[in-house]
Amino acid sequence: MQIPHLIRAHQPFVSLEFFPPKKKEEWPGFLEVARELGQLKPLFASVTYGAGGSTQSNTLEICEQLIQTCGFEVMPHLTGVTADREKIDGFLLAIKALGIENVLALRGDRPSGFTGTDEELFAAFPHAEHLVGYIRTHHPQLAIGVAGFPEGHAEASSFGDDLEVMRRKVECGADFVITQLYFDNRTYFDYVERLRARGVNVPIVPGILPIRNLGSLRFILEMCNARIPGRLINSLMKAHEDGGAKAVYEIGVAYARRQVQELLDGGAPGVHLYTLNKADMCLQVMDGLL
Numbered sequence: 001m002q003i004p005h006l007i008r009a010h011q012p013f014v015s016l017e018f019f020p021p022k023k024k025e026e027w028p029g030f031l032e033v034a035r036e037l038g039q040l041k042p043l044f045a046s047v048t049y050g051a052g053g054s055t056q057s058n059t060l061e062i063c064e065q066l067i068q069t070c071g072f073e074v075m076p077h078l079t080g081v082t083a084d085r086e087k088i089d090g091f092l093l094a095i096k097a098l099g100i101e102n103v104l105a106l107r108g109d110r111p112s113g114f115t116g117t118d119e120e121l122f123a124a125f126p127h128a129e130h131l132v133g134y135i136r137t138h139h140p141q142l143a144i145g146v147a148g149f150p151e152g153h154a155e156a157s158s159f160g161d162d163l164e165v166m167r168r169k170v171e172c173g174a175d176f177v178i179t180q181l182y183f184d185n186r187t188y189f190d191y192v193e194r195l196r197a198r199g200v201n202v203p204i205v206p207g208i209l210p211i212r213n214l215g216s217l218r219f220i221l222e223m224c225n226a227r228i229p230g231r232l233i234n235s236l237m238k239a240h241e242d243g244g245a246k247a248v249y250e251i252g253v254a255y256a257r258r259q260v261q262e263l264l265d266g267g268a269p270g271v272h273l274y275t276l277n278k279a280d281m282c283l284q285v286m287d288g289l290l
């Protein structure tokens, strides 16, 4: 079923993001995790699309497995990186054959080691809006999600320009938005207000990453440019000194629970959890919240 219909009918909700494990021998363990997370009755599960090579076909295979073994409504991600129309059509026809009705359309990023120009990398689809427009025209049966950046995208010339990009993505056919992770809910509520003021009226689903350990904190800082409130960093550091990894984990759960509760109280339609393919923390974060 199309996610916008599901969102209209079931609020508040939780949805889950997974990435395809690189090695096939990790797949049974991964599917066990997904089955465990089925307890949350996720509205849908999304599966990331790798920057290059084999993980792209893994996206499709993992989607198929999640449908068959967990009964999830699934949404593969898709990027325009080094893609031509034929490749995009091939992917979209394959998901159609699996009965999938949703796709998250992204520009994608420069793969590490790619030495060519941006023009080569994003030749057919220079920005997400071009991919959205193509899908809307040539695969109209699909509902299209797009990525939103409550703190602004790192390459955007200004926050205002980035909001305008989102307005155009929706104008080109995007049906809903999933946000990049962030840690201060005011950022999300402000982002929603600003987009509404520009006439963007599609659902905007906040993306939440529970912080598991100091390693994931470093990853967030390096990869996502997310701002981490000083109060949160201080409490994580203090927890690490006083109680080690377990105490850090407990702070991560408590913080994400507060974030989710506040979002749902404040009118967010649901939350999209970045699971990092782990069940325990997401189950604890959501316990009793829906």
Ligand SMILES: Cc1cc2nc3c(=O)[nH]c(=O)nc-3n(C[C@H](O)[C@H](O)[C@H](O)COP(=O)(O)OP(=O)(O)OC[C@H]3O[C@@H](n4cnc5c(N)ncnc54)[C@H](O)[C@@H]3O)c2cc1C
Pocket (backbone or CB within 6 Å): 047, 048, 049, 050, 051, 077, 078, 079, 105, 106, 107, 108, 109, 126, 127, 128, 129, 146, 147, 148, 153, 154, 155, 156, 157, 161, 162, 165, 178, 179, 180, 181, 207
């Ligand atoms: C929920 C979510 C899921 C993701 N999943 C994946 C994944 O599975 N695989 C993956 O590789 N990456 C994924 N990403 C990362 C994403 O590909 C990168 O953040 C990428 O840099 C931007 O993608 P986009 O679709 O937002 O691009 P765009 O919307 O094209 O924006 C990219 C940049 O270009 C600017 N821009 C856009 N259009 C124009 C224009 N017409 N003129 C000038 N500037 C413009 C924007 O302001 C922005 O700075 C995900 C991100 C999120 C938030």
